[in-house]
Amino acid sequence: MSGHPALDAFRHLSAEVLGEPQIGMVVVAAALCGAWAARDEFARPSPRPLVAGLRGLLEGSAVAAPLALVTVTFAWIAVVLPNRYLELSLHYLAARELLDPALTVVVLGAAVGAAAGTLPAAARAFSGRLASPRDAATLSLAVLLWLLLAAIGGFWLNRLEPHSALHPVSLLLDALWLLAAGMGAWLFARRLREASGSRFMSRRLVGASALAAWALLGVGLSVRTFGGGRDDDRPNLVLVSIDTLRADRLGCYGHDRPTSPNLDRLATGGVRFSAATAQAPWTLPSHVSLLTGLYPSTHGVVFGTDRLVPRVTTLAEILRDSGYRTAAFTGGGYLNLRFGYQGWERFIARPHSKERRNVEKVVDAAVDWLATEARPPFFLFVHTYQVHAPFDPPARDDLFSGPFSASPLKTAGMTAPDFAQLHGRLTDLDYGLIEAKYDGEIHYTDRALAPLLSAISGMDSGSRTLVVVTSDHGENFSDHRDFPVDHRELYEAVVHVPLILAGPGLPAGLVVDDAVEVVDLMPTLLDLLGVPAPTAYDGESMRPLLAAVSRPQSRATAFSEQIRRDEPRYVSLRDPRWKLLQRRPGLYELYDLVADPEERHDLVGAGADVPPGLLAELLRWDRRARAQLAKNLAGREAPGELDESLARELRALGYL
Numbered sequence: 272m273s274g275h276p277a278l279d280a281f282r283h284l285s286a287e288v289l290g291e292p293q294i295g296m297v298v299v300a301a302a303l304c305g306a307w308a309a310r311d312e313f314a315r316p317s318p319r320p321l322v323a324g325l326r327g328l329l330e331g332s333a334v335a336a337p338l339a340l341v342t343v344t345f346a347w348i349a350v351v352l353p354n355r356y357l358e359l360s361l362h363y364l365a366a367r368e369l370l371d372p373a374l375t376v377v378v379l380g381a382a383v384g385a386a387a388g389t390l391p392a393a394a395r396a397f398s399g400r401l402a403s404p405r406d407a408a409t410l411s412l413a414v415l416l417w418l419l420l421a422a423i424g425g426f427w428l429n430r431l432e433p434h435s436a437l438h439p440v441s442l443l444l445d446a447l448w449l450l451a452a453g454m455g456a457w458l459f460a461r462r463l464r465e466a467s468g469s470r471f472m473s474r475r476l477v478g479a480s481a482l483a484a485w486a487l488l489g490v491g492l493s494v495r496t497f498g499g500g501r502d503d504d505r506p507n508l509v510l511v512s513i514d515t516l517r518a519d520r521l522g523c524y525g526h527d528r529p530t531s532p533n534l535d536r537l538a539t540g541g542v543r544f545s546a547a548t549a550q551a552p553w554t555l556p557s558h559v560s561l562l563t564g565l566y567p568s569t570h571g572v573v574f575g576t577d578r579l580v581p582r583v584t585t586l587a588e589i590l591r592d593s594g595y596r597t598a599a600f601t602g603g604g605y606l607n608l609r610f611g612y613q614g615w616e617r618f619i620a621r622p623h624s625k626e627r628r629n630v631e632k633v634v635d636a637a638v639d640w641l642a643t644e645a646r647p648p649f650f651l652f653v654h655t656y657q658v659h660a661p662f663d664p665p666a667r668d669d670l671f672s673g674p675f676s677a678s679p680l681k682t683a684g685m686t687a688p689d690f691a692q693l694h695g696r697l698t699d700l701d702y703g704l705i706e707a708k709y710d711g712e713i714h715y716t717d718r719a720l721a722p723l724l725s726a727i728s729g730m731d732s733g734s735r736t737l738v739v740v741t742s743d744h745g746e747n748f749s750d751h752r753d754f755p756v757d758h759r760e761l762y763e764a765v766v767h768v769p770l771i772l773a774g775p776g777l778p779a780g781l782v783v784d785d786a787v788e789v790v791d792l793m794p795t796l797l798d799l800l801g802v803p804a805p806t807a808y809d810g811e812s813m814r815p816l817l818a819a820v821s822r823p824q825s826r827a828t829a830f831s832e833q834i835r836r837d838e839p840r841y842v843s844l845r846d847p848r849w850k851l852l853q854r855r856p857g858l859y860e861l862y863d864l865v866a867d868p869e870e871r872h873d874l875v876g877a878g879a880d881v882p883p884g885l886l887a888e889l890l891r892w893d894r895r896a897r898a899q900l901a902k903n904l905a906g907r908e909a910p911g912e913l914d915e916s917l918a919r920e921l922r923a924l925g926y927l
């Protein structure tokens with residue numbers, strides 16, 4: 272997996288900059304066009320053919336060099352900065368499958384190279400003014416600047432502009448930006464050349480860059496030839512996070528209401544983990560754990576204004592760097608780039624507060640991306656707040672609340688602060704209504720996910736697609752009436768989440784009862800996709816648990832933690848039988864999950880001792896996590912501010 276750091280760095284550079292087939296093609300095309308542009312140099316008469324040939328080669332290279340550098344830079348930008356223009360070209364050229372995607376990138380590469388290479392030649396032919404490598408270099412510099420500006424603009428438009436790439440507003444903004452960037456680049460290159468006089472791009476400098484360009488080209492070609500080709504048969508990955516979804520509310524987890532026929536079918540055809548634990552009881556730290564394989568205390572995103580630091584590597588980054596297309600469609604709020612979810616070429620957040628029927632919009636956008644832009648292998652992440660409060664299912668999914676209609680509650684407008692206000696005054700009927708509305712939202716979400724599931728199975732690469740469904744936490748209802756309807760506790764109602772995996776190579780109908788953690792998912796997925804894991808995780812691969820044959824229960828324990836400002840760190844640990852909570856050092860609760868799965872009878876409160884092995888493990892882990900957290904919080908500046916529109920989104924969900 273990993274060897275000498277320098278070798279790894281070289282591999283990384285090669286993969287990022289030169290390893291992509293289309294980049295090699297672009298470089299070759301640019302070099303050829305540059306040579307063609309310099310054909311006059313080749314034709315210059317000379318007494319000795321060998322000298323003439325060598326001089327022609329050198330001078331041709333001198334013109335080709337800046338062009339090749341332009342295209343290498345462009346290719347690098349395209350890889351490092353997700354670029355809507357490259358994507359758009361691919362989209363058009365590969366439209367309706369007229370062209371094979373591989374052929375498309377060749378055509379695109381040739382087009383870019385030809386544009387860069389023929390410009391100097393054309394200018395030379397028509398004006399006679401562009402007679403030297405120096406002039407060609409000026410033009411190349413302008414093209415380079417233009418591409419650079421275009422790519423940066425494309426990157427920011429991707430982030431800030433909510434419409435799809437083909438929307439008229441997008442196209443108008445693109446056109447305006449490309450025009451402005453082109454004018455700016457041309458003016459700047461001209462000024463630079465005038466300012467630096469005749470020494471700008473001297474022959475020696477151009478010669479040196481020619482050598483550099485040919486060396487780059489050689490490295491690129493050899494990496495492509497000998498570095499092992501990309502295996503494009505690698506499975507796709509679709510990861511669905513249904514925010515606030517309790518495991519026990521799905522049919523396949525034993526719920527007595529038919530809330531989830533589609534997810535149940537997925538579980539029947541794949542693997543269901545019966546005891547998966549989320550590492551935090553609320554959205555932001557839990558999702559960062561899901562996407563980094565790290566405990567909250569390790570990744571350090573623990574407060575509502577924190578942002579994931581770039582040194583932490585995400586699943587999306589690893590997959591993108593290994594050649595996957597990556598796209599995320601989320602319900603916004605804490606699933607917003609403001610919090611630093613790095614690694615996405617496309618990240619579209621659709622605020623739940625603005626669109627009550629949020630899951631349908633998110634799924635529509637994801638299905639549209641699958642149909643138009645996805646190119647295998649890809650990683651698609653879909654997130655929705657649909658089952659998060661307020662609970663307000665459409666009438667056709669509101670199937671379970673009839674018996675509770677006498678309750679005066681109007682759940683459609685209620686979030687956690689509203690429930691907190693009524694805390695202690697909710698009746699059985701009220702709880703019945705809240706839970707029935709919640710179940711209705713699950714039914715709706717399950718129905719709304721059907722088009723996504725069928726779009727995946729209808730794709731050519733559908734049989735090579737790994738589908739994962741999970742959640743970031745559950746919700747406390749009538750389970751623990753000492754606490755309001757919310758997700759702050761570490762009881763099973765809040766941290767026991769569904770986890771279903773289905774796809775190539777996975778056994779159908781397997782149920783894994785080991786205590787697993789959501790942080791185990793990332794190493795497991797990399798393992799299943801055959802992508803080397805370049806960093807260390809708190810989780811570990813669950814692949815050994817996926818063998819359908821009988822095996823010893825190897826996975827013993829799962830941790831969760833709730834970190835709040837000015838409150839003691841609250842942690843829990845479960846194994847297949849026991850659940851131990853530590854609200855603060857020395858204050859424990861213990862439940863027997865086999866005899867008392869709803870955690871009604873605290874055994875410590877009843878006078879029992881905490882099993883010493885369990886306590887020792889909790890304390891050992893807690894010590895380590897505390898040290899990690901202290902390291903993460905040390906030197907951290909005052910909490911950042913959230914911008915007003917994001918704060919509004921979060922308030923609509925009951926946060927802040």
Ligand SMILES: [Zn+2]
Nearest residue numbers: 514515554743
């Ligand atoms: Zn959440």
